[in-house]
Amino acid sequence: MAARACVTGKLSASGTDYALTQTNYDALGRANCTAVRMNPANYSSLPGACTLGGQASFGPDRITQNVYDAARRQTASMVAVGAAKAA
Secondary structure (H helix, E strand, O other): OOOEEEEEEEEEEOOEEEEEEEEEEOOOOOEEEEEEEOOHHHOOOOOOOOOOOOOEOOEOOEEEEEEEOOOOOEEEEEEOOOOOOOO
8 A cells, every 4th residue: 555645734824934744644544754844945845754854044854753563553753753863
């Protein structure tokens, strides 16, 4: 089964975008990755929810990836996916 498309939600007011969140789902309808996008300049050209976008002064995107077992239970939630480790 193929993965399902991303669902995107954007918070805007008076023509200004303030936040954007993407979630993509696997073929069973479970949330695979959720990305909180930090760079408004990239909102019009987004990568998939499991991929970091271009970084700006707001810092890197915040990506969380869920892992499921064969019984379809969530077994882990990995945060900061794709981000460099802090020094």
